[in-house]
Amino acid sequence: MPELTYREAVRDALSTAMRRDDDVFIMGEDIAEMGGSMGVTQGMLDEFGPERVRNTPISEIALVGAGIGAAMQGMRPVVEVMYEDFLTLATEQIVNQAAKHRYMSGGQLTVPITIRTQGGAGWSPGAQHAQQLEAWFVHIPGLKVVFPATPTDVRGLLLASIYDDNPVVFFEHRMLYGLKEEVPEELEPIELGKARVHREGEDVTVVAIGPLVHEALKAAAQAEEEGISVEVVDPRTLQPLDEDALIASVKKTNRCVVAHEAITRMGFGAEVTAVVQHGAFDWLDAPIERVGAKFTPLPFAPVMEEWCVPHADDVLDAIRRTVGRDGN
Amino acid sequence: MPELTYREAVRDALSTAMRRDDDVFIMGEDIAEMGGSMGVTQGMLDEFGPERVRNTPISEIALVGAGIGAAMQGMRPVVEVMYEDFLTLATEQIVNQAAKHRYMSGGQLTVPITIRTQGGAGWSPGAQHAQQLEAWFVHIPGLKVVFPATPTDVRGLLLASIYDDNPVVFFEHRMLYGLKEEVPEELEPIELGKARVHREGEDVTVVAIGPLVHEALKAAAQAEEEGISVEVVDPRTLQPLDEDALIASVKKTNRCVVAHEAITRMGFGAEVTAVVQHGAFDWLDAPIERVGAKFTPLPFAPVMEEWCVPHADDVLDAIRRTVGRDGN
Amino acid sequence: MAKVEAKRGLSEERLREFLREMLLIRRFEEKVEERFRAGELPGFLHVAIGQEGVAVGVCQAMEDGDVFASTHRAHGHTLARGTHPNAVMAELYGKMEGCSHGYGGSMHLYDVERGNLGANAVVGGGLPAMTGAALAFKLRREPRVAVAFFGDGATNIGTFHESLNMAQLWGVPAVFVCENNHWAESTPAKQHLPLEDIRDRARAFGMHAIKVDGQDVEAVYLAARQALEYARSGNGPVFLDVETYRLVGHYVGDPQVYRDKDEVRRLRETEDPVTKLREKLELSDDEFDEIDREVTEIVEASVEFAKAATDPAPEDALKNVYA
Amino acid sequence: MAKVEAKRGLSEERLREFLREMLLIRRFEEKVEERFRAGELPGFLHVAIGQEGVAVGVCQAMEDGDVFASTHRAHGHTLARGTHPNAVMAELYGKMEGCSHGYGGSMHLYDVERGNLGANAVVGGGLPAMTGAALAFKLRREPRVAVAFFGDGATNIGTFHESLNMAQLWGVPAVFVCENNHWAESTPAKQHLPLEDIRDRARAFGMHAIKVDGQDVEAVYLAARQALEYARSGNGPVFLDVETYRLVGHYVGDPQVYRDKDEVRRLRETEDPVTKLREKLELSDDEFDEIDREVTEIVEASVEFAKAATDPAPEDALKNVYA
Numbered sequence A, B: 001m002p003e004l005t006y007r008e009a010v011r012d013a014l015s016t017a018m019r020r021d022d023d024v025f026i027m028g029e030d031i032a033e034m035g036g037s038m039g040v041t042q043g044m045l046d047e048f049g050p051e052r053v054r055n056t057p058i059s060e061i062a063l064v065g066a067g068i069g070a071a072m073q074g075m076r077p078v079v080e081v082m083y084e085d086f087l088t089l090a091t092e093q094i095v096n097q098a099a100k101h102r103y104m105s106g107g108q109l110t111v112p113i114t115i116r117t118q119g120g121a122g123w124s125p126g127a128q129h130a131q132q133l134e135a136w137f138v139h140i141p142g143l144k145v146v147f148p149a150t151p152t153d154v155r156g157l158l159l160a161s162i163y164d165d166n167p168v169v170f171f172e173h174r175m176l177y178g179l180k181e182e183v184p185e186e187l188e189p190i191e192l193g194k195a196r197v198h199r200e201g202e203d204v205t206v207v208a209i210g211p212l213v214h215e216a217l218k219a220a221a222q223a224e225e226e227g228i229s230v231e232v233v234d235p236r237t238l239q240p241l242d243e244d245a246l247i248a249s250v251k252k253t254n255r256c257v258v259a260h261e262a263i264t265r266m267g268f269g270a271e272v273t274a275v276v277q278h279g280a281f282d283w284l285d286a287p288i289e290r291v292g293a294k295f296t297p298l299p300f301a302p303v304m305e306e307w308c309v310p311h312a313d314d315v316l317d318a319i320r321r322t323v324g325r326d327g328n
Numbered sequence C, D: 001m002a003k004v005e006a007k008r009g010l011s012e013e014r015l016r017e018f019l020r021e022m023l024l025i026r027r028f029e030e031k032v033e034e035r036f037r038a039g040e041l042p043g044f045l046h047v048a049i050g051q052e053g054v055a056v057g058v059c060q061a062m063e064d065g066d067v068f069a070s071t072h073r074a075h076g077h078t079l080a081r082g083t084h085p086n087a088v089m090a091e092l093y094g095k096m097e098g099c100s101h102g103y104g105g106s107m108h109l110y111d112v113e114r115g116n117l118g119a120n121a122v123v124g125g126g127l128p129a130m131t132g133a134a135l136a137f138k139l140r141r142e143p144r145v146a147v148a149f150f151g152d153g154a155t156n157i158g159t160f161h162e163s164l165n166m167a168q169l170w171g172v173p174a175v176f177v178c179e180n181n182h183w184a185e186s187t188p189a190k191q192h193l194p195l196e197d198i199r200d201r202a203r204a205f206g207m208h209a210i211k212v213d214g215q216d217v218e219a220v221y222l223a224a225r226q227a228l229e230y231a232r233s234g235n236g237p238v239f240l241d242v243e244t245y246r247l248v249g250h251y252v253g254d255p256q257v258y259r260d261k262d263e264v265r266r267l268r269e270t271e272d273p274v275t276k277l278r279e280k281l282e283l284s285d286d287e288f289d290e291i292d293r294e295v296t297e298i299v300e301a302s303v304e305f306a307k308a309a310t311d312p313a314p315e316d317a318l319k320n321v322y323a
């Protein structure tokens, strides 16, 4: 089995789709000669040429909107928004246009666009280059939202997203691009809407996304030494959400922690909490604990940044809090 | 005591602040001669003139951003974004600029801008003129978020928002503008961050915002006839959130329903649910029930729209579900 | 930036078609105003009375396979491109037989089969997609053009700037039609446009621009043909400045407190594109009345059709959210 | 659109100040590159080596009370406006003595006392606030000007279009300084600007525009003074097109795969604003080295200061979120 980094896995999914299908092309700022600010599209200009690996001006709303227009013609554009923070410039097109054309037309149109973006703290980028905004898009009917945590998942989920006939907002994480693992020989799409159990356990379920999946696995290993058996589940697709998988896991463990890098307040963890407390109320032996970033913009100074963003020890503390209580 | 509509109450707060203070001015599309698309600012051009009641071009991002710049100079601009749906054009300035200047400057700047907007279903405006997006802004540190439900509240909370030294996103609701009630003789600011108990009850707490406050009160009256005593609490300010008031109420009633017009998934109700299940876990006798719009863009046809948006009967059903269960 | 001169006049027969089409739109929108006042029509309506020459001139110049994006003021574009009045009226009544099957409404009229990719209730919201559709045509080497309608007020939104800039950079076959009626809702041009000649906006992208009198449907048609040919033959996008007048309120029910009643009355007398074409054609009252009777019947029939049409079931709201 | 000619030359003394200032910025940024490579500096850094003439020329022309918004490439503007190198370097090290007290970093340098309302990491993000600050000056009848720095690439974002349009409509005292270095990150002008003369962008708003050679600091200063006077005397905003060159990578560490190494080498030889001014002043090596030694010491000292400065406490992160 080939070993790929998360970055290479994204590139492999893009290139595979573009080799198979002329209707797939990519657009974004500095994705051509430079290969993207994260190096994801390096080499693709040489293989596919400037028509299909298209540098755009700094025009986030038109970049996304042009993708929507091409998608309405049956193409499958993959547009790259360099940082999640700049999604804020394109929300009108994502929310009012991409998400609603099919509906407003009574089913006449489809908009098979994939909007790739990335963000994440851990390198002192400051307050405007690391936000995690996935929760916003989960609130918008008509959009699918994907946030893969591993090379295997990002490869299969991106291929599935490109071939999904709906607009997909696809979140990658800055600090995961270097992550390496063996991936399947054959690139197969991974169905959207299916959670992945990374580790089975009996005492607590940790629902984690993005980089917190890896922090949760570290915390789980640590917890095991303390005699706590932790199950780690990654929804991978935030919309549609695999509610059954989350609820089933909590019905088994009776305790739940939700973890993401985004701000805790009004973060995706709030939705998971609301779903789980409703679906597994009688099984819960402790309040659901949320782990996320502190309620501040991201500070620049590394000591402050480090403290604001959640890590394995924060997940572990949350795990301890949930098991520190007796069931009732 | 004077009787004012919600619309007149907003106008009264704006005019009062502008009479008291030259640093307060209003900007927005069609707010001058026309008095705003909702008639809120009617007559203000005559009293205050075109410099302080400023029509702007259709330029949402610059309109909000110009307000930010004036606010950084110590003025207290109140900018009107005609529909919440168009906030999506200004999110970059609201989220990356207004919310973060104070923080990124290490406390050197304040941005005392108030961003007024409105939305809401019930008149078949279609999918791009009625979204309820308050939840997005609750996720952003540095912003305050206000959503008043009555003339008295909107008047006092708007005055407080104008004089708050932080950026405030201030949500009004299209269907509430005509609502009339007696308001205090003297216009007094209402402190941000304090919930209001509209009705006391013993069996269930309904946490409701905006138009759902009134739907909840209708449902409560109906429930009373069925022998269910309902407490209705309106946080009024979504950020900062009066968590203690919500938790205290649920500790008394042991049951909770959260209601808003926005889409249920990832709506503000998810955050309230997460907060309440954590703070009142041992007191809860039933899962927290969420009431919100169905997971669709807003359809045009009245029969479909009516069905998608929550009403008193939906709140009542949720109340019944919570009391239909035995405590444990 | 060429000013278009009517190279070749159109046949009288063709011009009569244009008159009939404009009058159909006029009667249709007058009926919409009437039915709205009667309380039969839900939602938020904007009619384009006075601007029929733009809709008919441009839409008649388009070819099969061409696509367009419309605005909040969409009835004329939709009808002029061939969507049956029954389907448009049924949409305004929120019926399943409507051109958006009751999901869209007046501000979201669609007819994908006829290239109508949607009216947009967000000013400027439809422009980027036309740049993108035109890019698709270019990539696929299809001789098709994407047309974006928008108003003078829309030229102030960033979406306009980015969409035209990108279209010019990439040389895609798009035509940007500015329905320049000198008002943005209640805001006069002098309060939102800091320039005399709106074609200067196109200069910021080095885009070819054409100006034409929108009250002369023949001139609009010829300018639009020229613009469409220019784009279709691979010369890149065109900005079409169509000077026109909104002879009614911004929305149905608008008291127009912001503008002088006499100005409107004067404009109705001097700038009505229907009257202008009627005079050009030297139609007798009988000839005109005959056309009028015919289109009026069609409009009446569309109301009957719409009223008799099917309401969606409430739960149908859950359909069409995802493909 | 006047091309500025140096009406009156500046005194040799003044030009020596400019040279010293430019050299200070140059040495400061070279030190930043060095310390970044040494792994001492966190975050994401952009230096403006080659563009010092723009920063010094414009910032020296500003007056007390004037304000400005900077970009991701902010060290030069900040230093040229008088913020002490110690405070800037300390910020890059994330220390409390930094000009943003460790909360901002290189892309968010602030010094409100000196009119620096913040460097912005969002392209175009700082422009609307300058229109708004200028509006405040106008409403309060204060003789102050708001200056927005941005690059050629930023002229493609809608925020630029809306901000300049509004500034012109309202005739506010703002100067929009385009640091036109012909590149947006790895994207050459021909891939993002569909026009020859970037001043055509200002035409879309009927805005007064001035073009000047950014490698000639004296010319920049004179053009900036002219622009500031124009705005300050109530004539409305000005667009200042400053032609310049980025002689290094887009960000510190950029391998510049997208551009020809020889081109950069040639530009370094022919277009270095420091060398140009040095030659204009006919400075001897001794004279130059003396200035160089002086500014180099200041830069070295700033590093010592920054390293010795105070780290914030982790919990300090909770401060300054709200007023």
Ligand SMILES: Cc1ncc(C[n+]2csc(CCOP(=O)(O)OP(=O)(O)O)c2C)c(N)n1
Pocket (backbone or CB within 6 Å): B029, B058, B060, B082, B086, B089, C072, C073, C121, C122, C123, C124, C150, C151, C152, C153, C154, C155, C157, C179, C181, C183, C184, C185, C246, C250
């Ligand atoms: C982004 C946005 N801002 C504001 C509005 C409200 N609005 C609807 S139409 C309109 C005026 C549009 O003027 P123009 O583009 O000239 O078109 P016209 O109405 O004159 O046909 C406004 C402000 C909107 N729909 N979208």
Ligand SMILES: Cc1ncc(C[n+]2csc(CCOP(=O)(O)OP(=O)(O)O)c2C)c(N)n1
Pocket (backbone or CB within 6 Å): A029, A058, A060, A082, A086, A089, D072, D073, D121, D122, D123, D124, D150, D151, D152, D153, D154, D155, D157, D179, D181, D183, D184, D185, D246, D250
């Ligand atoms: C809205 C936005 N899009 C993209 C970026 C990423 N980015 C940072 S600088 C830059 C290039 C800016 O070019 P220009 O405005 O010419 O300034 P220069 O870097 O040449 O000084 C880009 C694309 C950003 N910071 N903000």
Ligand SMILES: [Mg+2]
Pocket (backbone or CB within 6 Å): C151, C152, C153, C179, C180, C181, C182, C183, C184, C185
């Ligand atoms: Mg108009």
Ligand SMILES: [Mg+2]
Pocket (backbone or CB within 6 Å): D151, D152, D153, D179, D180, D181, D182, D183, D184, D185
């Ligand atoms: Mg540049």
